[in-house]
Amino acid sequence: MAFQDLLDRVGGQGRFQILQVVFFCIVNLIVYPHVLLENFTAVVPGHRCWVRILDNRTDPANSTGVLSQEALLRISIPLDANLRPDKCHRFPRLQWQLLHLNGTFPNTSEVDTEPCVDGWVYDQSSFPSTIVTEWDLVCESQSLKSMTKFLFMFGMLVGSIVFGYLSDRLGRTLILKWCFLQLAITDTCAALAPTFLIYCTLRFLAGFATKTILINSIMLIKILLDFLLSVGGLAFAIQDWHTLQLVFSVPLFVIFLFSRWLVESARCLIITNKPEKGLKALRKVALLNGKKNVGDTLTMEVNRKEKHPTNQTVPFYHQPLAACLIIVMVGICRTRSKRHDVYVFLWFHRFAIYMSFYGLILHLQHFGSNVYLFQVLFGLITFPANYIGVLALSHMGRRISQTIFLSFLGISILTITFLPEGKKGTLRLALSTLGVGVCTAALMCNSIHGNELIPTVIRYKSHGILGIAANLGAALAPVLIILTVSSPHLPWIVYGVFSILAGLVVQLLPETRNQPLPDSIQDLEKE
Incomplete structure (x- = not known):
């Protein structure tokens, strides 16, 4: 019996699946704001x-x-x-x-x-307490504030590699539960950290767990960045950084307790030669879906046809050393081929977009003093931006759509950077909101275009390469702000220029609109 038949017998769209979707919705609403917390906990007051x-x-x-x-x-x-x-x-x-x-x-x-x-x-009129006032992260120490954001983002990069590898070895559900507990403990303790060094260490460990939770969550939910709304609203109501940190951290202990009913992927267990555990997971699903009698009929004999071929490889992002080696090899490879060019261009493209995106959403105070308003507007703009992105892909194609979006992004950032001091009110608000909108649309287009360019046989490995590129760009975004010590405009020039370059580089990639998708490396070479 094929796995799909097994799934139909235990209930493919029953109570269990609905509860799981609801659970991960709640998880994302609680976890994603941890990426953005320092927009409010690290505000620099007058x-x-x-x-x-x-x-x-x-x-x-x-x-x-x-x-x-x-x-x-x-x-x-x-x-x-x-x-x-x-x-x-x-x-x-x-x-x-x-x-x-x-x-x-x-x-x-x-x-x-x-x-x-x-x-x-x-000045405590707007922000009674932040980590900046707690540890005097101003003047000569102002670069330390950017380091806290970098350490969190760098933790996400390292955590996605390490926990991705452990997920394949120990099971995704076990690692996911551990990440819930780790994030809950580290960010709760961060609210009570006695020194800045301890705070930075705890935020690094929090980032270590955050990326794994978001990767394991439902991808369609992640694209809806309405989490920005919840962060801005709560931050406006809770202006003490200790309390705000606790409000988003303590509920994770409840999430950890409820994660006990999560079930490991039965298909994954069966294809990795763990059929007994796979059938046990299916029985649990059947029980939650109200199909009590079905569980007794699920035995070892019914899943023999679902044995997985022995040549199946582990996903690329679960092989950290191989990932780094192949990235270097692709970069220095002297044997020119079309697939090498596609990898390099896609890698740079993903890196540049994520660097600019996180450069925008992690540094709200650069755009004005009302960070709450910016956070809410950035959340609202993502809904029409994704819709416009879909329309652009359908009517203009993959390359021209991304070039337009990224050009608008670069122009918006550079215009904000060089606005005269007296004209930085409403115009800056409009341009920054436009920048986040077109960047969100570009991210969605880039994800679809990348999936269409990558042959099926190497899709896991390629997602690993692009995932590392995205995480590197996100980690570099807060580090660039340290350059403001030399020039207040320099980081934003880098964000703007890289956005425009990414828009030009995408023209070097094949167009996939109304084209057959490659199933093999040979198909990609023939295009």
Whole structure:
């Protein structure tokens, strides 16, 4: 009896399947926001140096009340290039002469200044507590904030390889349950971390488990990025970073408890020579679907025809060393062939899109102070963006659609970057929302185009290559923000230029609209 017949007997679309879909919907709604949490837990509020005359209530000059706060600030803090109080420096001595300039802006470039040796004072009106205020991740330490995002994304990269390999060896359900527990423990403890180093370590381990959960979840649900809405809404209601972290972490313990009823893929168990466990899983499905009598008829004899051929290979992304080696080989291979070009172009394309996408959604504060509004708008735009992407694929083809979307993305990012300081309100909001929309459409188009280009016989291996490219791009996105120390525009120029390059590179790939899909490597070479 074929496996499909077995599945029909235990119920192919019964109560068990419905519960499983609902369960993974809830899982995604809880897990995906962990990728975006630091848009809110790591916000940089307004800040300045702590100075005695302003912030020590016992100081004689402060307690008299003769001078206003504005006057005290003027003689204590120098002005930056935008004629605003400097965030990272102060005068070592009070500059009383600045009080007699009658509203003119003094030239303080020749006056001695010093770093904020006594710490900072933060504006707590919008964000009472963030990891930035907790550990003073500003000025000379501002790059450490980007490192927290990088470590989480790098954890996702390493975790997808390691846990993917272990899933094949120990079973997907067991590893998935472990990832639920690991994510629950690490991100709950992150909310209580006593030091920044411990926090970073815990976030790395959280990322280690996150990618595996999202990979094992239903792929059609992942594409609906309405999780952005839930993150923005909850973050607006809960502005303390410890509480927000706990709100998204503690429910994972409940998810872990409910995961006990998850069943390992029966087909996977049978084709990997574990028929007894496969039949046991099918009996559990039959019981949950209300087919109690069917379970007794499922014996070893009914699945003999489902024995899997011995030449079946393990999916590529479950072979980490082989993955890295083949990527290098493809990159340096001197023997030119069409399939090598397709791999290289697809790899770069996936890398560039994910780098730009995560560069946008992980750095909301770059676009404006109202990060809650940006998060909600970014979530709303994904619905029409996916629909427009489908229409573009159907009417314009795979290559031209992606070129248009990625060109719009690059132009949007570069335009935002070089907008004059006085025109960064509504226009920046519109352009950033457009950028996320076209990037979402490009991601969907890229996924479909990639699947159509890859021959069936090497699809698992190719998905592994592209998965590593995507994870590398996502991990690099927060690291590039460190370049703002040299130039505030440099990371965004990189995001914009790489987006445009990806749009040009896709023209070098074969068009697959209304074309027969390749089943073998020879089919790809003939195209």
